[in-house]
Amino acid sequence: MASSDPVRVMVVDDSAVVRGLITRMLEEDPGISVVASVGNGQMALNALERHSVEVVLLDIEMPIMDGMTALPKLLQVNRNLQIIMASTLTLKNADISMRALEAGAADYIPKPTSTREMTGGGMDFKQELIGKVKALAQRYRTATGGNRAAPSAGQPVAERSAPSGAAPAARPAAPRPTTAAPGKVAIHPPGPISLRQPSSDAPDVLAIGSSTGGPQALFAVLSGLKGLRQPILITQHMPATFTTILAEHISRISGIPAAEGKDGEKIQGGRIYVAPGDYHMVVESKGTDKILRLNQNPPENFCRPSVDPMFRSVSAAWGRRVLSLVLTGMGHDGLKGGQAIVAAGGTVVAQDEATSVVWGMPGAVATAGICSAVLPLPEIAPYIQKLAMRR
Template sequence: MTITTSEATSHTLGGPIRVMVVDDSAVVRGLETRMLEEDPAIQVVASVGNGQMAVQALDRHDIEVVILDIEMPVMDGLTALPELLRKSPNLKVIMASTLTLRNAEVTLKALQMGASECLAKPTTSREISGGTDFRHDLVEKVKALGGARRRALGRAAPTARAGGAVVERKVGALPSLMAQRAQQPISLRPAAEERPDIIAIGSSTGGPQALFTVFGDMRKGGWPSQPIVVTQHMPATFTTILAGHIERVAGVPTAEAKDGDPIRGGHIYIAPGDYHMVVETRGTEKILRLNQDPPESFCRPAVDPLFRSVAKAYGRRVLAVVLTGMGADGSKGGKIIAESGGTVIAQDEPSSVVWGMPGATAQIGACSAVLPLKDIAAYVLRSANKR
């Protein structure tokens, strides 16, 4: 593989994660820069007003993560994205957009084109400056993606500044939860012998691309009869568009869940943004319920409520899949499924955009298999077709 000059430099540097903010609003750029630089593990090295300037900035700066607006003059975000990735293939790009149907469509397309993550941007600068959720999501996504990129390249990982200086440690010595996980052996448990009655999937950062891959591969192998329930960390509007994209990829009925929906075999149900989705038993049938209970792992929808509910409703007859994502959502629920006799599998680190959720689930001892993304569909189909 050929490494560009920028990437070769990036590979050898440590220190804070180096970020570029791209937005046509100078006010928004300033607010995002201030939020990011409040964390000593992040440094904004470039702030530009359109996609063309962003592409040019890669020649002057060592950039690891880009916050990329969609609607900009001269060159918009969707046009700039492939140019950015061509110049720096290991660049992590977060698409930042307001919650409109058009922006959701464009963002999903960007994720399919190689963007790593999306970020729901408040409509006004006042909402941005006062939004603690936006601030948290912005900082955590940058740190997760920057850290994952450095681990993949074997580069020094960022830590907090001590007395104004950045303390650098090699990845293997980083005293973080992720580094601790990487050093721990994974203990696998036997898979359930029974055929599952439901397939539950949880995903976050990098999840849409992973879902498209899994469902596309499953379609080629023959669709299972079981229902599939999916929680992907995404805001409202975006999950509506995601359901439509998945239906086209999978070729089976797919929809955002509605409260009280009966669960039907051969269908895919997506948790809507801002609602936890859970399964309940009503008489002889299983139904989906939506609620706005407090976020879990800073997320709503969250994976853990779904996993807990399927363990309660189906017992041993559950197959759970934890795909790429930051944080540890799904690990506690996955352990409950495993302890109830169900089967849990996770995506492996090399094929994950961020090995947070699947890594936590594997390290907690909940998994029967930890697999590359390309092998997950085959495992699901084998399990679904057990006699």
């Protein structure tokens, strides 16, 4: 399959109106083709037997078979399938989305709460959706070597509805690589990566930035950290409500107390602070204390919260005693802040290309030559632990 072939998408939502709107949004991009549009998880399973699909947009709440029930069944049919969970911004749906990421979904996207919002003010939703679909399709194509099974002879190219029925027999799953394959977002010309020596001082803070694929990466890294005395600050590109649930899941998975940061809160060691959705989270020095500040300054890198303001502020507050980590994500947020950290003598670590869902953010800092290490996801926690625990 040529990289120029349109991305093959299936839209799964119980609302015919929403399916139609999303299909039109996607197909306005010539690089995307919606090959199936169905109303529940069972119909999605049926459609997957007839169509070659790379990315699935999967609603959570549907009759007959909901999104969480369908998720493992779809991955059983094709383990490389890239599934984006779609849900409205409620605490319940945010919690389900986080559990879906743990269960194998590649990403999530919050849906506008009404069709009016989707058609009137939904430009941000459309841009985010198209960006995620294309990035995850690249991941699919890299994982499968560009191969796909063609639809059976005589089958229509697109399916707008399919009768529900008995669950299809699962075909042999495509082998899933031992590490997640990348979706490349070019930031700098490819070339050898030069590494710097980490700071010789033990860090007083760990600052982490992440975006697409970030929750899964955060769970993996933080669950591997034991006994750290330093505070951990996290900016994950995520809307309000979702960041509340993200902090709860981090606390449960890692065993480290985690919560959304609060304006004016004194930063304490051994705790995790997550930037709340729609707020930049920065650090202010007040005597010997470090205080969290939240603001709604303009978005940076089209994001709020953004990694760069957090990185700049921790650099100003702690200087060379900053250890920072850039995990999977689209774009280059964290690059300028990472440069400020290195200029002050601190340390930057990045996730490698092979284990990133999208090697945009970590690729930007890696290829800029400001990293002390560029590591596969399973090796990040031991490396962080080693630097953080030294005296």
